Amino acid sequence: MEALRLAQQEGDADREQVAILEEARDEGRDVTEEEYRAAYGQAVECARTSGVTVVKVHETYDAGTLQMNMEFNVRASDEDAKSAIVGDCEHKFSSYLDIARQLSSTAIAAQDAIIAEHLPAMLECVRGKGANLDDDATYDEIISEDPGLSDPEKSCVVTTGLQAALNAPSGN
Secondary structure: OHHHHHHHHHOOOOHHHHHHHHHHHHHOOOOOHHHHHHHHHHHHHHHHHOOOEEEEEEEEEEOOEEEEEEEEEOOHHHHHHHHHHHHHHHHHHOHHHHHHHHHOHHHHHHHHHHHHHHHHHHHHHHHHOOOOOOOOOOHHHHHHOOHHHHOHHHOHHHHOOHHHHHOOOOOO
16 A cells, blocks of 8 residues: 555654554555545544634545645645645545555556547537547547637536545445
């Protein structure tokens, strides 16, 4: 597990974060959303204890995999210092769990499945905009031919529903 190797190599992860990674490895499973959410809660508490006014914790999804980040209030003169505190707290308590979740075979397979499901519509969409692609065009080839990328709301990624599907929770 790459995230565990990184955590051990860097040596700056909280022991509990490393223990979760080791347990997931030993049990042959992915880090759960609940484990990640709890660890991120510790990162938030760390930031607050260190003087950062955390206003909100945002939860978003990338191909069904939960990603979290903090919104915080800060004076412009303190922004760099407070951002560094938040980064340090995330790194110590949750970053390696996030890495493990993003690099898991489950997450990669979920993203690949979502893209594969939308590939025919994506191909049809870019062809409708003048692209001349073969039926077996890859995702990267299709994306590179989308003239709508300059206006994201008109891009084939959005109009075919791919972006919404990638941003939806998977239920894991």
